[in-house]
Amino acid sequence: MSAACLNNHSLPIAMNTTTPWVSICHIDDIPVLGSRRVERAQGAAVAIFRTGTDAVFALLDRCPHKGGPLSQGIVFGERVACPLHNWSIGLCDGTAAAPDEGCTPRFAVHMVDGQVHLDRDELAQLGTDLPLPVAGPAHRCQPG
Amino acid sequence: MKKLKLVMVGNGMAGVRTLEELLKIAPDLYDITVFGAEPHPNYNRILLSPVLAGEQTIEQIVLNPLSWYAEHGITLHLGKPVRTIDRIKRKVVAEDGTEAAYDRLLIATGSNPFILPVPGKDLAGVIAYRDIADTQTMIDTAKTHRHAVVIGGGLLGLEAANGLMLRGMQVSVVHVMGTLMERQLDDTAGQMLQQSLAERGLHFEMGAHTAALLGNEAGRVRAVQFKDGREIPADLVVMAAGIRPNTALAERAGLLVERGIVVSDTMQTVTDPRIYSVGECAAHRGIAYGLVAPLFEQGKVCATHLAQFGIGRYTGSQTSTKLKVTGIDLFSAGNFSGGAGTEQIVMSDPKAGIYKKLVIKNDQLVGACLYGDTVDGSWYFKLLREGRKIADIRDKLLFGESNIGDVGHQGHNKAAAMADSDEVCGCNGVTKGTICKAIKDKGLFTLEEVRKHTKASASCGSCTGLVEQLLMFTAGGDYSATPKKKAMCGCTELSHQDVRDAIFAEHLTSLDAVYTTLNWHTPNGCASCRPALNYYLISSWPKEARDDPQSRYINERSHANIQKDGTYSVIPRMWGGETTADELRRIADAVDKYKIPTVKVTGGQRIDLLGVKKEDLVNVWKDIGMPSGHAYAKALRTVKTCVGSEWCRMGTQDSTQMGKDLERAMWRMYAPHKVKFAVSGCPRNCAEAGIKDVGIIGVDSGWEMYIAGNGGIKTEVAHFFTKLKTAEEVLEFTGAFMQLYRKEGWYLERTVHYVSRVGMDHVKRRILDDAPGRRALWAELQAALDGEPDPWFEHDKAAVDTRQFVPIQVVA
Numbered sequence: 001m002s003a004a005c006l007n008n009h010s011l012p013i014a015m016n017t018t019t020p021w022v023s024i025c026h027i028d029d030i031p032v033l034g035s036r037r038v039e040r041a042q043g044a045a046v047a048i049f050r051t052g053t054d055a056v057f058a059l060l061d062r063c064p065h066k067g068g069p070l071s072q073g074i075v076f077g078e079r080v081a082c083p084l085h086n087w088s089i090g091l092c093d094g095t096a097a098a099p100d101e102g103c104t105p106r107f108a109v110h111m112v113d114g115q116v117h118l119d120r121d122e123l124a125q126l127g128t129d130l131p132l133p134v135a136g137p138a139h140r141c142q143p144g
Numbered sequence: 145m146k147k148l149k150l151v152m153v154g155n156g157m158a159g160v161r162t163l164e165e166l167l168k169i170a171p172d173l174y175d176i177t178v179f180g181a182e183p184h185p186n187y188n189r190i191l192l193s194p195v196l197a198g199e200q201t202i203e204q205i206v207l208n209p210l211s212w213y214a215e216h217g218i219t220l221h222l223g224k225p226v227r228t229i230d231r232i233k234r235k236v237v238a239e240d241g242t243e244a245a246y247d248r249l250l251i252a253t254g255s256n257p258f259i260l261p262v263p264g265k266d267l268a269g270v271i272a273y274r275d276i277a278d279t280q281t282m283i284d285t286a287k288t289h290r291h292a293v294v295i296g297g298g299l300l301g302l303e304a305a306n307g308l309m310l311r312g313m314q315v316s317v318v319h320v321m322g323t324l325m326e327r328q329l330d331d332t333a334g335q336m337l338q339q340s341l342a343e344r345g346l347h348f349e350m351g352a353h354t355a356a357l358l359g360n361e362a363g364r365v366r367a368v369q370f371k372d373g374r375e376i377p378a379d380l381v382v383m384a385a386g387i388r389p390n391t392a393l394a395e396r397a398g399l400l401v402e403r404g405i406v407v408s409d410t411m412q413t414v415t416d417p418r419i420y421s422v423g424e425c426a427a428h429r430g431i432a433y434g435l436v437a438p439l440f441e442q443g444k445v446c447a448t449h450l451a452q453f454g455i456g457r458y459t460g461s462q463t464s465t466k467l468k469v470t471g472i473d474l475f476s477a478g479n480f481s482g483g484a485g486t487e488q489i490v491m492s493d494p495k496a497g498i499y500k501k502l503v504i505k506n507d508q509l510v511g512a513c514l515y516g517d518t519v520d521g522s523w524y525f526k527l528l529r530e531g532r533k534i535a536d537i538r539d540k541l542l543f544g545e546s547n548i549g550d551v552g553h554q555g556h557n558k559a560a561a562m563a564d565s566d567e568v569c570g571c572n573g574v575t576k577g578t579i580c581k582a583i584k585d586k587g588l589f590t591l592e593e594v595r596k597h598t599k600a601s602a603s604c605g606s607c608t609g610l611v612e613q614l615l616m617f618t619a620g621g622d623y624s625a626t627p628k629k630k631a632m633c634g635c636t637e638l639s640h641q642d643v644r645d646a647i648f649a650e651h652l653t654s655l656d657a658v659y660t661t662l663n664w665h666t667p668n669g670c671a672s673c674r675p676a677l678n679y680y681l682i683s684s685w686p687k688e689a690r691d692d693p694q695s696r697y698i699n700e701r702s703h704a705n706i707q708k709d710g711t712y713s714v715i716p717r718m719w720g721g722e723t724t725a726d727e728l729r730r731i732a733d734a735v736d737k738y739k740i741p742t743v744k745v746t747g748g749q750r751i752d753l754l755g756v757k758k759e760d761l762v763n764v765w766k767d768i769g770m771p772s773g774h775a776y777a778k779a780l781r782t783v784k785t786c787v788g789s790e791w792c793r794m795g796t797q798d799s800t801q802m803g804k805d806l807e808r809a810m811w812r813m814y815a816p817h818k819v820k821f822a823v824s825g826c827p828r829n830c831a832e833a834g835i836k837d838v839g840i841i842g843v844d845s846g847w848e849m850y851i852a853g854n855g856g857i858k859t860e861v862a863h864f865f866t867k868l869k870t871a872e873e874v875l876e877f878t879g880a881f882m883q884l885y886r887k888e889g890w891y892l893e894r895t896v897h898y899v900s901r902v903g904m905d906h907v908k909r910r911i912l913d914d915a916p917g918r919r920a921l922w923a924e925l926q927a928a929l930d931g932e933p934d935p936w937f938e939h940d941k942a943a944v945d946t947r948q949f950v951p952i953q954v955v956a
Contacts, residue, residue, distance in 0.1 A: 033694040069710040072698040074671040081671030083698040135709035
């Protein structure tokens with residue numbers, strides 16, 4: 001792994017009072033080489049991923065390409081392939097593999113005894129302003 | 145850990161490509177030092193001719209600017225030819241005294257032009273045509289002088305001559321042989337080329353032996369003198385009589401040199417395992433290659449060994465040639481001269497300036513020589529490399545790929561004739577201009593690279609031929625051909641066939657066993673190989689290998705089709721396209737209850753419910769209470785039927801019942817790709833059985849069976865396979881064909897492509913000629929399908945992870 005990929009779970013995160021961690025689920029609630037969706041009051045869901053080595057990552061469930069739900073993709077190594085057009089997104093940084101360009105917000109993950117935690121403020125705010133794709137009759141009403 | 149030291153002597157295309165490949169797979173292994181004799185960073189030597197002709201600038205052909213070397217921490221010594229290699233102290237010394245120690249040394253010194261040993265060869269105005277300096281001299285001389293003589297009527301010489309002529313000089317080409325480019329063209333094509341170039345204003349001295357170059361008082365060349373005493377004026381003489389591998393340095397270092405520096409299949413010199421060599425200076429199995437494609441293949445292999453992966457072997461290449469003279473189309477590949485045991489198909493139309501010759505041996509294309517119309521060059525080259533049997537397309541072979549119906553873009557197949565704004569790739573909306581620009585600007589050489597950078601031909605692949613043509617036209621004939629054996633993906637060197645065979649032969653029943661036994665490079669594969677491996681495992685070892693849902697695409701993991709907004713579509717199975725009021729009522733109720741926005745009738749005689757939320761899928765399936773239609777899977781989808789003899793006044797057979805029987809016998813059948821059947825009750829064929837994987841058509845005396853049709857990207861009419869008497873036979877023959885395809889097809893290979901790969905003869909032998917074998921295949925399929933679950937209802941048995949349907953709610 002390159003240096004740019006060190007973050008989240010691999011960096012020690014100080015458990016101080018300023019970071020309000022929210023318990024999400026147990027690591028075993030996430031399939032190995034799979035993911036779960038964490039719903040939010042507004043905006044796209046958060047996708048939490050579990051790798052083959054039991055590392056857990058969280059990204060906005062929205063591909064930087066066309067907004068595909070990354071939680072539905074195939075997880076391999078520390079990447080996920082978007083289910084819509086197969087963009088390869090890095091789990092640790094949310095960045096698309098070259099030559100594709102784009103990035104989806106990543107969420108800090110904190111693990112305590114196999115329990116997965118996300119940051120309350122990020123859950124409430126991060127990426128909530130980003131538009132989600134529409135399809136079907138709703139699509140016909142879209143301008144342009 | 146202290147880094148190893150890698151020194152590269154030579155800063156050309158082959159060497160730098162090797163470094164690029166190395167940096168991709170082992171970016172931190174080496175401290176790299178590069179010595180280049182020229183004062184320029186790595187540039188695209190192939191494009192010197194367009195620079196000379198004024199079509200491109202030198203800046204445009206630089207492949208790796210100085211910043212690239214800096215970014216990768218490479219120490220670069222430009223303009224410093226290396227004088228000695230000290231193999232004992234493991235260091236190289238440049239002519240100016242600069243030294244560099246090495247742990248590994250890569251010699252990529254390329255080649256030198258061959259200078260005719262004639263008197264006057266050292267006069268001013270006598271140059272070779274090899275590098276930027278030569279090109280610049282030619283451009284400058286053209287501004288001040290009038291007469292140019294190019295010695296050598298090969299590829300390089302003609303490109304030089306053409307460029308000088310375009311820059312306003314009067315150019316004579318001197319060639320010792322009777323025809324031009326005799327190594328790449330046969331006599332006829334060579335004559336046509338000469339005539340065409342003569343019409344443009346080039347002068348030719350054929351069969352002429354240069355005796356001396358004569359100079360003036362100032363020591364500049366003034367004329368070329370031939371053996372017969374004739375003289376022609378020359379202010380500039382360009383020697384383009386061939387190249388010689390640049391091996392002087394290697395020879396001085398005591399390395400074995402024959403036609404070039406002798407290397408093994410790992411690109412290591414046979415003399416010193418610390419020293420590698422790639423490019424024009426290296427001789428592999430007695431051949432020193434001079435074209436880019438093989439050199440890049442060598443680079444790739446060399447990089448894996450430098451990276452200490454110890455994998456990959458270079459086993460030689462086939463090459464093709466294309467002349468980069470704008471307006472003259474010429475292509476040759478393989479053994480175009482023919483010879484014992486070969487046949488030739490020739491079309492010659494000298495007036496229109498078109499000549500095509502194909503050389504065939506043992507029912508395979510072994511050589512091609514095209515003049516005037518080369519659009520199919522890349523296709524012929526592909527056939528040649530793949531060694532495909534051509535009996536079935538022989539009558540149309542000469543007329544090109546577009547006449548075979550192999551290109552999805554009928555009428556748009558002549559890449560050269562397309563406008564820049566014309567769309568090449570319809571899936572990803574990529575125009576010809578975008579592709580050509582990417583090829584030029586980013587220095588792309590392979591189809592894979594073009595796919596990565598532009599997405600052209602990366603989706604359905606029907607424009608692959610077009611993109612290959614563009615590559616050939618833009619990058620020159622030296623573009624990297626797809627290797628004959630294609631690796632499954634970046635996780636392995638093995639092909640689909642290798643992996644299939646190994647899974648069967650080694651009795652591998654799990655993904656981990658595959659990764660370990662077959663030395664996968666990645667811990668758990670990638671999104672490309674994992675679905676394929678999962679299929680190979682469950683189809684090779686049914687009831688034994690466990691289906692891994694995390695190795696299936698989302699559609700097969702959620703048993704519904706994902707839509708662009710992340711919702712899903714649900715298509716229940718309607719046996720043979722028949723439904724009932726009860727079913728329709730349940731569907732209607734589900735549509736209301738779950739507020740499903742769109743209901744659509746499909747082309748396969750079923751009903752599609754679009755826009756179902758993932759959370760609702762399980763309940764929608766339950767409420768509808770109909771079996772999974774597998775419309776989301778690489779599996780048996782629809783069996784389309786016509787009304788048949790039960791109602792139709794024309795009907796001869798009960799096609800609806802036949803369709804239902806086929807569907808009930810084979811539903812839940814996973815396959816390399818989706819599979820569609822159709823059954824028509826009479827030859828009017830209302831069920832459109834002619835474009836299905838298996839099409840059954842009722843006739844008065846029984847059933848006709850057609851296979852390997854396709855209505856998709858590449859519309860392909862199914863081939864008549866056999867005539868059958870009874871419904872039982874239809875089941876047996878269809879099932880046996882399906883099982884053969886399931887066992888032999890590569891993942892994502894439709895029946896049409898499978899049959900064209902293995903040949904219809906093979907399928908006929910296995911299904912028609914071998915009755916016990918056919919019955920065994922049919923029994924195998926029945927055994928494999930026996931007790932298979934319906935994933936919509938038997939979640940556990942079908943390994944459906946139902947947690948996916950329940951989003952996690954955050955408890956505040």
